[in-house]
Amino acid sequence: MACWAFLVLSCLILPVLTTDPAVLIVSFDGFRHDYFDRISSPNFDRLKKIGSHGDLMNVFETKTFPNHQSLATGLYPESHGVLANHVFDPQYNRTVNYSAELWHYNDQIMPIWTLNEISSKERNSGVMMWPGSEFSYHRGVVPTFIHKWDSKWSFQRRVDVVMSWLTQQHNSANLVMLYMEEPDTHAHAFGSESDEVTEQIKNVDSYIGYLADQLERHNLTESVDTFIVSDHGMTETDEHRIIDLNKIIDSSLYLRVGTSPVIHIYPNPGELPNLLRQLEWASQQYRTFDVFTKDNLPEHWKVANCRRAPPILLVAKEGYAFDDLRQAIVDYAKKYNFTPSSSHRYGLHGYDNLERKMQPFFLAFGPSIREDYQAPQLHSIDLFSLWSHMLRLPAHATNGTLSADALSLLRAHHITPSLSSLLITFTCVSLAVLIIGGTGIVATRRLINKRHSDECTQPYRGMQSLEVEENEEIMVEIVNGNVEEQHLLSGDSS
Numbered sequence: 001m002a003c004w005a006f007l008v009l010s011c012l013i014l015p016v017l018t019t020d021p022a023v024l025i026v027s028f029d030g031f032r033h034d035y036f037d038r039i040s041s042p043n044f045d046r047l048k049k050i051g052s053h054g055d056l057m058n059v060f061e062t063k064t065f066p067n068h069q070s071l072a073t074g075l076y077p078e079s080h081g082v083l084a085n086h087v088f089d090p091q092y093n094r095t096v097n098y099s100a101e102l103w104h105y106n107d108q109i110m111p112i113w114t115l116n117e118i119s120s121k122e123r124n125s126g127v128m129m130w131p132g133s134e135f136s137y138h139r140g141v142v143p144t145f146i147h148k149w150d151s152k153w154s155f156q157r158r159v160d161v162v163m164s165w166l167t168q169q170h171n172s173a174n175l176v177m178l179y180m181e182e183p184d185t186h187a188h189a190f191g192s193e194s195d196e197v198t199e200q201i202k203n204v205d206s207y208i209g210y211l212a213d214q215l216e217r218h219n220l221t222e223s224v225d226t227f228i229v230s231d232h233g234m235t236e237t238d239e240h241r242i243i244d245l246n247k248i249i250d251s252s253l254y255l256r257v258g259t260s261p262v263i264h265i266y267p268n269p270g271e272l273p274n275l276l277r278q279l280e281w282a283s284q285q286y287r288t289f290d291v292f293t294k295d296n297l298p299e300h301w302k303v304a305n306c307r308r309a310p311p312i313l314l315v316a317k318e319g320y321a322f323d324d325l326r327q328a329i330v331d332y333a334k335k336y337n338f339t340p341s342s343s344h345r346y347g348l349h350g351y352d353n354l355e356r357k358m359q360p361f362f363l364a365f366g367p368s369i370r371e372d373y374q375a376p377q378l379h380s381i382d383l384f385s386l387w388s389h390m391l392r393l394p395a396h397a398t399n400g401t402l403s404a405d406a407l408s409l410l411r412a413h414h415i416t417p418s419l420s421s422l423l424i425t426f427t428c429v430s431l432a433v434l435i436i437g438g439t440g441i442v443a444t445r446r447l448i449n450k451r452h453s454d455e456c457t458q459p460y461r462g463m464q465s466l467e468v469e470e471n472e473e474i475m476v477e478i479v480n481g482n483v484e485e486q487h488l489l490s491g492d493s494s
């Protein structure tokens with residue numbers, strides 16, 4: 001009997017003790033979905049074959065900070081509050097730049113590295129330069145391993161440190177997020193179609209080759225699932241396509257926040273109707289930008305329901321920029337030591353997330369990832385749900401879903417680990433019940449034979465077996481229900 005009890009107990013405990021692969025997420029800033037089509041990319045091609053890849057549908061504004069926060073939280077910008085790289089926040093009554101105030105929109109903001117960190121003592125997050133990661137969330141929780149952004153650090157150095165987080169003997173990281181600012185930086189200064197950007201794309205290919213080699217060198221290929229992602233794509237503009245906002249509206253009548261191609265306008269008291277009329281006239285006349293008020297922002301941007309949504313929002317048409325680009329050109333020329341000419345092109349992003357050129361890519365490989373698979377376009381806010389699922393993190397409300405498309409990246413045995421654990425447990429329990437029941441039946445039959453009464457035992461056996469099955473179905477439904485609940489809840493908290 002003790003033997004059967006041990007078998008049942010082992011079956012119950014084993015699935016819980018199974019070690020899940022760590023998840024490593026690497027973001028290359030501004031890597032457009034089609035960049036690898038431009039060059040021969042041996043490392044990307046090799047990893048594509050052993051993994052899954054596809055395009056990402058990102059969020060508006062298609063800028064770095066909103067998109068990195070959506071990847072980290074599974075929330076739309078209106079829910080995490082990072083609508084742009086710079087925002088006006090009525091709560092502080094000032095423009096908020098890169099700071100704890102920008103990222104910590106409210107106490108409900110829960111990046112995945114924080115959720116991982118608080119979910120158990122055995123889980124440790126490591127975050128290398130991911131935008132917004134050096135600030136605390138959830139009552140002061142910070143990742144076990146953290147390194148602030150430092151452009152002087154090479155990609156290789158960042159990877160080397162991350163490898164030490166993954167491999168150290170005690171308290172190693174089971175979730176790591178790593179950020180790299182290229183190819184975005186060069187694309188701004190030279191344009192997305194430039195030779196300089198082609199060179200950066202080649203570099204990214206060699207970087208991911210280095211990363212894969214290091215995973216192999218440290219014997220991590222079977223224990224780490226890697227995701228290479230990006231935040232947005234890129235297009236080009238030049239000095240002939242600059243919109244002079246100062247020639248359209250009087251700059252003393254409003255507060256201007258943000259950078260091209262999206263500008264937030266905060267009119268002085270009583271000036272809104274007047275400014276709106278002038279802006280709408282110029283928009284129709286020149287057809288180089290669109291004007292939105294807080295009441296008619298496109299639904300798919302998920303921006304309106306937020307205290308940081310501006311009264312007026314301007315978006316340049318793709319390929320156009322506002323006059324703040326002139327100062328940016330001076331900065332690029334100084335940084336890269338060139339003389340701006342009228343034919344020089346500059347990279348720009350931030351436009352509508354439905355614009356194809358604004359959309360980035362992803363590549364995933366590792367023990368849980370399906371091989372040689374081109375996935376349908378995934379929503380970047382759904383990746384939080386997928387990573388949480390892979391790490392078996394507790395349910396947390398987001399705007400994303402654990403979509404069938406996201407799950408299609410996983411190998412069959414990883415699709416529903418919690419369900420498979422339950423099935424193993426169910427099989428073991430059923431086996432034990434059958435054996436114990438069988439022993440009981442034999443004993444009962446002996447008793448029945450003794451009493452010459454066969455009829456009364458059959459219904460009892462049937463009901464007992466049915467009861468176990470019903471309980472199991474309920475458990476499975478509850479587990480699925482949690483997953484549904486986790487991802488269907490709205491995370492809006494503005």
Ligand SMILES: [Zn+2]
Pocket residue numbers: 030064184185188349
């Ligand atoms: Zn950029």
